Amino acid sequence: MQPKKNIVHLPVYQPGKPIEEVKREFGLTEVTKLASNENPYGCSPKAKEAIQAEMENLSLYPDGGAVVLTNAVAAKFGVAPDQVIFGAGSDEIILMLARAFLSSGDENIMATHTFPQYKHNAEIEGAVTIEVPLVNGKHDLPSMLEKVTERTKIVWICNPNNPTGTIVTHAEVKDFMKKVAPHVLVVLDEAYVEYSTDPEFPDGLQLLKEYPNVILLRTFSKIYGLASLRIGYGIGRSEVIRSINQVREPFNTTRFAQAAALASLEDDEFVASCREANRVGLNYLTSQFDRIGLSYFPANGNFIMVDVGKPAADIFNALLRKGMIVRGGHALDFPTSLRVTVGSQEQNEKFIRDLEEVLSGAAVQA
Numbered sequence: 044m045q046p047k048k049n050i051v052h053l054p055v056y057q058p059g060k061p062i063e064e065v066k067r068e069f070g071l072t073e074v075t076k077l078a079s080n081e082n083p084y085g086c087s088p089k090a091k092e093a094i095q096a097e098m099e100n101l102s103l104y105p106d107g108g109a110v111v112l113t114n115a116v117a118a119k120f121g122v123a124p125d126q127v128i129f130g131a132g133s134d135e136i137i138l139m140l141a142r143a144f145l146s147s148g149d150e151n152i153m154a155t156h157t158f159p160q161y162k163h164n165a166e167i168e169g170a171v172t173i174e175v176p177l178v179n180g181k182h183d184l185p186s187m188l189e190k191v192t193e194r195t196k197i198v199w200i201c202n203p204n205n206p207t208g209t210i211v212t213h214a215e216v217k218d219f220m221k222k223v224a225p226h227v228l229v230v231l232d233e234a235y236v237e238y239s240t241d242p243e244f245p246d247g248l249q250l251l252k253e254y255p256n257v258i259l260l261r262t263f264s265k266i267y268g269l270a271s272l273r274i275g276y277g278i279g280r281s282e283v284i285r286s287i288n289q290v291r292e293p294f295n296t297t298r299f300a301q302a303a304a305l306a307s308l309e310d311d312e313f314v315a316s317c318r319e320a321n322r323v324g325l326n327y328l329t330s331q332f333d334r335i336g337l338s339y340f341p342a343n344g345n346f347i348m349v350d351v352g353k354p355a356a357d358i359f360n361a362l363l364r365k366g367m368i369v370r371g372g373h374a375l376d377f378p379t380s381l382r383v384t385v386g387s388q389e390q391n392e393k394f395i396r397d398l399e400e401v402l403s404g405a406a407v408q409a
Contacts, residue, residue: 049169051148054159060368074366075393077384079270080205080346084320086268086303093306097298105298112301115308116276120248123390125281128288129296133234133260133275138164140258140277141249142229142290144196146171153199155181156207156376158232161199170196180207180340180348184219191224198223201232203343204238206375206382210343212243213250231259234245234275235344237266237314238321244343248278248347255280263300265345266317267307287302321345324385331395335402348372348382351402355403357375357377361401366396 059080062074064195095176106112109129117124130136137160145151147169155174162172171194175187182200191198216231223229231247247259258279264270275298277287307313332339332349339349351358355378359371372380383394 047167052221053163053166053356062365062368065363065366065368069364069366072368073302074368075390076368077386077390077394078368078370078382080265080344082266082268082317083385083390084268084317084329086213087309087310088221088345089302089308089313090267091305092304094207094299095337097302099152100298103298104294105301108295109296109301112305115305118277119308120278122248122251122278123281126278128277128279128284129301129390130275130277130289130291131273131295131300132264133262133277134160135273135295136260136275136277136287137161137230137232139287139290140197140228140230141168143171143286148193148194149196150194151197151199152187152195154187154201156180156204157182157201158205159198161201161230165197174190174232177204177207177209179206179209182211182259184211184215188219188222189217191227195224195225195227197228197230199230199232200204201234202245205234205321205344206346206370206372206377207340207348208334208342208344208346209340210241210244212238212241213245214243217246217253220257222248223256227256229257230408231253231257232260233259234260235265238318238345240322241317241343251278255283258283263304263307266314266321267304268317269300269303269307272300272303274304294298320387321385324388324391327388327391328383330387335399342385346382346384348377348380350377350380351398352379353402355381358401362397365397365401367397369394 062076065074066093113124113127116127141164143166145165149170151165152173153172155176173190177184196350251257258277260277337349339347355372370382
């Protein structure tokens, strides 16, 4: 049997190494994972209570339209319910956007180093991907604008960008929106928006009011700590959301996910505490990188990319042997860098100790 010709070259997504695998491979009992940008503080206690309550409903299908959750998100962000759509993580909404708007030969534009699922899903649909290099780890919006043609259907802007953690500002995005053709859908992927403390971070909801060709992607996987439940959402104009809904699979989010997400929305205190802990963690990591003499990109999410000045694969593997899982830049086309999730203070301190030992050569094996 022959698959579609346009998928045979596609790589299979490689997540961060799981803790269990590292324990088995190296005979370890304690492993710290700072590779997948998960929340080290878990999820809201209210979410846990909501999940427990749903145990009685395992035999029932979920609400296919996630109506209660949709109404809650709409009310929280001041939009209409028909402007909101849910997916199994924001990843599924990326898939649905590609399915709804991209056909063979259409063009889509993104940064060279950004979340790989944009390109992956575009190429499944046979679309042509135009990649524009980052400048100092940041989206080059003027150069992306220059690449727009009549065939361009989508521009993807990951903000903060994964894997570099940099942002484009509100003024920069607004200037881009003023100039981009109205037939182009601009996707602002804001998976880490709740972590940002920069006053110049774009106000996506305001941009949506001004420009009908904007859609925002957000998730409950990051600061809300519901990564295993796979639930994210998009906010856009009603006509855009309707088109996405037309390709959405039925019952694509679970009862557990919907209940936990609804409860999480009500716990602003938990979100605020995680944001503050993340800020403190980033300050600690950057101060230690400065002390060691390592350069890094400005971080605006719950992760940071640091240049260790040595082959990333070697450092990554040496850290693995010490029970420290990070994301090696060799897998992200940053050959001397690591992307590190901000953990608890204890985890951050262990990472710095392990990194210094590895960089000193004490733990690097031939």
